[in-house]
Amino acid sequence: MLRRRTWVEPERRTVCPKPPHAETRTAVRRTANHIRNRTIPLKNEQRAAPSTWRQLRMQFPSRRHSALCGRGEEEDFHLRGEDSSYRQKCVSTAIERRRVPTAACVKPTCFRRRSLKLGERPSEDARFPGRETSGPVERQQRWTLNWHARGPPAAMTTGLLEKKGSSAAPGQQANPYQDTFRSWVVGVACAWNFFWLTLVNRSSGILFVAILDVFNVSRQEAAWSFSLIDTLASFTIIVCSVVYKVVDTRELSIIGSLIVSGACMLCFLAFRVQVITVVLGTIIGIGQGMMYFCNTIVINQYFKRHRASGNGIYFAGGTLSSFFFPPMLFSIINTYGLRTTLLFLGAISLNAIPGSMLLESPYSRMRRIDRHKKLRLVAVDNECTPEKIKLPVERAGNSNVEEKLERWFRSQLAVFAFLRRPIFYVIVFTGITFSFSFVVFPVTIVDFAISRGVARHRAALLLTSFSTGDLVGRLFSGVLTDRKLLRKDHMMVLTYAVWSAAFFALPVCNSYELTFAVTVALGMAVGSGGIFNTVLLADYLGVRVMPTTFAMYRMVLGIISLIRPFFIGYFRDRIGTYDGLYFLLGAYSFLIALIWIVISIVQYSRGTKKYNLK
Incomplete structure (x- = not known):
């Protein structure tokens, strides 16, 4: 522990007359040096930074400081060490009159030239440099490290947390787990969970052709089961945003894994096209919706600086499943049939449960640790007697209840304030492109190639080529934006320009090799654009309200996804080809690219690094 040096009040203190201007500066300098070289007891066992007190003393020399704080000059020059309330009053008065900068703009120097975050504990070798020495330089270093370790005084924290609304709300503890080693472990756990629970989606092209052959139904009827998965998942996310207030993400993710596995096994027991359409589309959609919600919320809570890279790792899990399972399922279906394949999918989906056990929200983890700390408190004797205890009785009218209800109603409406932000609707329109392309293309590409x-x-190898480009896009696009090599709006323009060009080129491909190359390029575009939808929601609308924003975002996508089977059935069953469908998706992708070009121009003209579209 650090040695505290206490200052003993001198036995005798003389009251000096008001000194001249030069003597005043000398006295202020002596007082600042005296405060710098000793520990000042403050409220909540906090200690002040020497640079802060030095700025305070230089801002308030002699008369002006005494007039603000209400004491004489002789007491101003000889501050007592135990008078912490007086210092708190000085700092508070200075902040209110805007004569001293708040803690948000105070930047004290740090030992070893590495700035520690607020609340971060330095290492042992950094906290105790030169322990055997007690010179002014060593004391200054310990002062600065203690400032970073314990935080600023209570009066100096005004406006600090309020300015960082996305990471720390007023009155709430900041998230200490962001961008730590545990963040990357959680990212890998999300990828593991996503790998096993999206096998049906990633193998949809193989299962789509198998359903057509086994049950002899139209393509529109066969496409309903895969479209309903995304629709039910979107509406499940809305329910999870409400349940999340009482149930943690870890429990929700485990329940979702069990639902997905049980749905595949139920299709094995009741092997009919109606049952497969309902069970595969609804029950699996509910389980995947719980998985999508938990993974998205947790991955954005654990990452801030490397948020795009974390989302890239998370989404790469689903991409990796496309490398191995489509050719494997093609062989299993040819050998054992579709019914046994569904049982196999249900059994291996249980592997997602170990990854779900690691998906604990950081805020739930912090609350659990705080509860454990409170249980360790040592009990003390209760000196209160029944005669001494008097409970106050409050008498209030109905007007207070009405005011509380009105405040509660306003607070609930404030959660939906993001609906007035135009960037939210831009992200929604962008997500519609991803929703259609990510579902329609894997379902139709195998049938398109066979035709x-x-x-x-x-x-079947076209799904593997699509997944190869998808994996490359998900991993490297986040690295480019996190390292500030490319801005997010520029990345969106580039992504959707390639996206549009790939869809326009797909119907005119005359050879298998050219189709293979186009699917790789399309996979890179889809992978790059897919990870940024949730990243944009977290960056520009806030992590605290992300359960609500993500639920509204997915609700719109779920409603729009209901028309996908009609598009597939119209272009293939009536027109006889998927060329028109691919041209339509290319045109819509080109429109999204134009929208992001406008956003980039507006952002460049304003010269800011954030979206402030009003």
Whole structure:
């Protein structure tokens, strides 16, 4: 522990007359040096930074400082060490009159030239440099490190947390787990969870063709089961945003894993096209919705600086499943049939449970640690007697109840303040492109290649080529934006320009090799754009309200996704080709690219680094 040096009040103190201007500066300098070289007891066992007190003393020399604080000059020059309330009053008065900068703009120097975050504990070798010495330099270093370790005084923290609304709300403890080693562990756990619970989606092209062959139904009817998965998942996210207030993400993720596995096994027991459409589309959609909600909320809570990279790792888990399972499922279906394949999918989906056990929200973890600390408090004797205890009785009218209800109603409406932000609707329109492309293309690409005369085993490899580009886009696009090599709006323009060009080029491909290359390029664009939708929600609308913003975002996508089977059935069953569908998706992607070009121009003209579209 640090040695505290206490200052003993001198036995005798003379009251000096008002000194001249030069003597006043000398006295202020002596007082600042005296305060710097000793520990000042403050409220809540906090200690002040020497640079802060030095600025305070230089801002208030002699008369002006005494007039603000209400004491004489002789007491101003000889401050007593135990008078902490007097110093608190000086600092508070200075902040209120805007004569001293608040703690948000105070930047004290730090030992070893590494700035520690507020609340971060320095290492042992950094906290006790030169322990055997007691010179002014060593004391200054310990002062600065103690300032970083314990934080500023209570009166100096005004406006600090309020300015960082996305990471720390007023009156709430900041998140100490952001961008730590545990953040990357949680990112890998989300990828593991996403890997096993999206096998049906990633193998949708193989299952789509198998349902057409086994049950002899139209393509519109076969596409309903895969479209309902995304729709039910979107509406489940809305329910999870409410349940999240009482149930943690870890429990929700475990329940979702069990639901997905049980739904696949239920399709094995009741092997009918109606049951597969309902069970595969609704029950699996509910389980995947719980998984999407938990992974998205947790990954954005654990990351701030490397948020795009963390989301890239998370989404890469689903991409990796496309490398191995489509060719494997194609062989299993040819050997054992579709019914046994569904049982196999249900069994291996249980592997997602170990990853779900690590998806504990950081705020729930902090509350659990605080409860454990409170349980360790040592009990003391209760000196109160029944005669001494008097409970106050409050008498209030109905007007207070009405005021509380009105305040509660206003606070609930404030949660939906993001609906007035135009950037939210831009993100929603961008997400519609991703929702259509990410579901329609894997479902139709195998059937599209077979209609062009490609063999089935070679057509199944197009899903692998799409996943290869998807993985590259998800991993490297986040690195480019996190390292400030490319801004997010520029990345969105580049992504959707390539996206549009790939969809326009796909119908005109004359060879299998050219189709293979286009699917790789499309996968890179889809992977790059897919991770930024939730990142934009977290960066520009806040992490605290992300359960609500993500729920509204997914609700719109769920409603729009209901028309996907009609598009697939219209272009393939009536027109006879998917060319028109791909041209339509390319045109819409080009429109999204134009919107992001406008946003980039507006942002560049304003010369700011944040979206402030009003």
